[in-house]
């Protein structure tokens with residue numbers, strides 16, 4: 001998952017928040033396609049994921065403006 005507006009520092013050229021879908025053999029759940037792809041993620045979903053991580057104490061509190 002690349003939820004930053006710009007993931008170029010991670011070596012990814014796709015703009016905006018997105019999720020990479022790749023077939024892996026380490027799980028019984030397979031992606032339908034053999035080809036890797038990516039799916040755009042809406043800002044609201046990114047915010048909900050940040051709330052989830054905060055509620056699980058996985059990230060420090062971020063001051064709001």
Ligand SMILES: [Zn+2]
Pocket residue numbers: 002007012013014018020
């Ligand atoms: Zn990416």
